[in-house]
Amino acid sequence: MIRAATSTGKYVSLVIASIVMLLPLGLILFGSFKTSQEFLSTGPMTPPSDWGNIENYVTAFTRGNMLQAFGNTVFIFGAAIVGTILIGAATAYALDRFRFAGRATVLGLFLLATLVPGVTTQVATFQIINGLGLYDSRFALILLFMGTDIISIYIFLQFIRAIPKSLDEAAMIEGAGHLRIFFQIILPNLKPAIATVVIIKGIAIYNEFYLPFLYLPSKDLRPISTTLFDFKGPYGSQWEIISAGVVITIIPILVLFLFLQRYIYNGFTSGATK
Amino acid sequence: MTTAPSGLDDPATAAAQQSDAVRTPRKPRGGAGRGTAWYRRLTPYYFLLIPVGLLLLLTFAPVLNMFWYSATDWDGLDKTKNVVGFDNYVEVFTDPDNVRVFYVSLYYFVASFVQMAIALYFATILSFNTRFRNLWKGILFFPYLINGVAIGLIFLNFLKPGGGIDTILMAAGLENLIQQWTGDPDVANFSLAGVSVWRYMGLNFVMFLGAIQSINAQVYEASELDGANRWHQFRYIILPSIRPIIGLSLILAISGALSVFEVPFVMTGGANGTETFVIRTVWMAFNRNMVGLASAMAVVLLLIVLIVTWIQRKVIPEEEVDLT
Numbered sequence: 001m002i003r004a005a006t007s008t009g010k011y012v013s014l015v016i017a018s019i020v021m022l023l024p025l026g027l028i029l030f031g032s033f034k035t036s037q038e039f040l041s042t043g044p045m046t047p048p049s050d051w052g053n054i055e056n057y058v059t060a061f062t063r064g065n066m067l068q069a070f071g072n073t074v075f076i077f078g079a080a081i082v083g084t085i086l087i088g089a090a091t092a093y094a095l096d097r098f099r100f101a102g103r104a105t106v107l108g109l110f111l112l113a114t115l116v117p118g119v120t121t122q123v124a125t126f127q128i129i130n131g132l133g134l135y136d137s138r139f140a141l142i143l144l145f146m147g148t149d150i151i152s153i154y155i156f157l158q159f160i161r162a163i164p165k166s167l168d169e170a171a172m173i174e175g176a177g178h179l180r181i182f183f184q185i186i187l188p189n190l191k192p193a194i195a196t197v198v199i200i201k202g203i204a205i206y207n208e209f210y211l212p213f214l215y216l217p218s219k220d221l222r223p224i225s226t227t228l229f230d231f232k233g234p235y236g237s238q239w240e241i242i243s244a245g246v247v248i249t250i251i252p253i254l255v256l257f258l259f260l261q262r263y264i265y266n267g268f269t270s271g272a273t274k
Numbered sequence: 275m276t277t278a279p280s281g282l283d284d285p286a287t288a289a290a291q292q293s294d295a296v297r298t299p300r301k302p303r304g305g306a307g308r309g310t311a312w313y314r315r316l317t318p319y320y321f322l323l324i325p326v327g328l329l330l331l332l333t334f335a336p337v338l339n340m341f342w343y344s345a346t347d348w349d350g351l352d353k354t355k356n357v358v359g360f361d362n363y364v365e366v367f368t369d370p371d372n373v374r375v376f377y378v379s380l381y382y383f384v385a386s387f388v389q390m391a392i393a394l395y396f397a398t399i400l401s402f403n404t405r406f407r408n409l410w411k412g413i414l415f416f417p418y419l420i421n422g423v424a425i426g427l428i429f430l431n432f433l434k435p436g437g438g439i440d441t442i443l444m445a446a447g448l449e450n451l452i453q454q455w456t457g458d459p460d461v462a463n464f465s466l467a468g469v470s471v472w473r474y475m476g477l478n479f480v481m482f483l484g485a486i487q488s489i490n491a492q493v494y495e496a497s498e499l500d501g502a503n504r505w506h507q508f509r510y511i512i513l514p515s516i517r518p519i520i521g522l523s524l525i526l527a528i529s530g531a532l533s534v535f536e537v538p539f540v541m542t543g544g545a546n547g548t549e550t551f552v553i554r555t556v557w558m559a560f561n562r563n564m565v566g567l568a569s570a571m572a573v574v575l576l577l578i579v580l581i582v583t584w585i586q587r588k589v590i591p592e593e594e595v596d597l598t
């Protein structure tokens with residue numbers, strides 16, 4: 001009897017939580033299919049009269065500059081992820097496979113860096129990026145994404161330990177140099193770590209707002225998050241167009257989530273606890 | 275002397291070298307002779323050159339510069355920086371507008387406890403047999419993956435006068451509860467902290483769930499034989515084994531509460547008493563060109579985070595909990 005009551009309570013709480021999670025998203029979806037007049041005259045809970053009305057999506061995409069924004073995001077992501085993987089794997093390779101003077105210092109520096117929240121230092125980082133002549137360049141973001149990602153380095157360090165040293169040694173006997181060992185043995189064996197880093201980093205870069213907001217003021221260089229933020233200005237009162245922009249932003253993440261659920265859960269739990 | 279190998283001068287070393295060579299006949303020390311020995315020792319440094327260079331350039335140099343800027347009145351452009359000592363720090367703690375941002379972060383800090391409690395509840399019930407488990411898990415976690423700007427806009431739409439929340443209250447006959455959700459300074463911080471719970475609960479939930487699921491199923495079975503009910507299992511099995519992850523969430527909660535930026539920036543721009551630490555620092559540094567003062571703010575934030583982390587490491591040691 002008590003078991004049955006707690007079981008019902010459990011499902012009731014799950015249903016309520018799901019409604020709380022999904023309702024704000026659902027109302028945005030409703031709004032994105034409404035005409036401008038319909039949006040003002042009907043309540044937010046009323047479904048759109050015509051689910052085929054894609055007018056707002058067309059406006060968001062073309063006048064809201066979203067295509068270019070996706071291009072910029074992909075460009076920044078592509079360059080930053082290659083850099084992150086090479087940097088993370090190279091650091092892990094040096095720290096795990098070699099014993100050298102200064103190793104403990106380097107490890108300590110990386111550990112210390114995890115304690116420095118990125119948002120606090122941007123006041124001073126800005127001066128450095130500006131000094132390098134990278135202000136208002138997409139390379140500012142690429143450099144920051146690949147150069148300040150300590151979490152990825154830790155993920156690579158965790159995974160490289162699992163690669164047997166005998167593999168490196170066998171290759172060395174065959175006469176392979178360290179560069180060849182790194183590219184032909186270490187990197188291919190780090191595939192699971194690379195997959196994890198690509199997923200977490202990909203989502204982080206896609207969602208990042210603070211850095212592009214600070215470093216990329218030019219309209220044609222903006223990635224997706226700052227482009228969406230722009231919708232607030234010119235479309236300030238046209239909520240149906242803003243809604244369409246929001247839905248367009250969410251769709252790629254939703255698709256990714258549906259296909260890669262398991263990897264995403266694993267990635268975030270390992271990324272957060274390491 | 276001319277042809278004798280130097281090793282022969284000392285028979286002991288020679289013997290040692292020889293026996294070494296016998297023991298490990300194929301010591302993989304490259305094939306090209308002596309020239310590679312010092313090169314080999316440099317190898318790890320080559321691999322670390324760029325990673326450590328970027329670490330110093332983009333993390334440590336800014337931190338050090340920040341301390342230096344915070345003692346000056348620099349505007350970010352001027353060639354000269356006048357040293358003003360601790361004046362900026364005095365201003366951080368005395369100007370009411372600056373002090374208020376600490377106060378605002380308390381809303382988010384308290385909210386993060388609510389968030390952890392909700393996450394712990396759902397992680398616990400979903401760790402037992404539940405129908406459609408993956409569906410619930412997905413729904414609870416997905417908001418965490420959404421772009422912060424999109425979340426800000428979603429909730430502006432949801433909380434605006436006549437929006438989703440007002441419609442629900444009206445339908446339930448609770449018109450008198452309707453507020454200016456983001457416009458009233460008495461309410462706005464609660465609304466924004468609520469949005470933050472909505473956004474981040476999923477991450478806590480998935481982390482807790484992962485920790486709970488790594489508990490050996492036999493422990494539950496044994497406890498059931500001993501007559502333990504669900505509450506006992508939660509109190510004596512689940513809670514102790516996820517203590518390290520709760521400790522970690524706690525530091526993340528404190529540094530997170532102090533570094534809130536996106537959602538209030540998108541939703542109110544910091545108006546109506548919702549200005550957070552980061553919004554104010556950004557505004558100071560980049561709109562008012564008060565780099566010195568902004569650096570002092572950032573240094574204070576950094577020190578708070580470091581102290582909290584240090585306390586957490588002392589109070590909650592990261593030992594493995596062994597239940598068996």
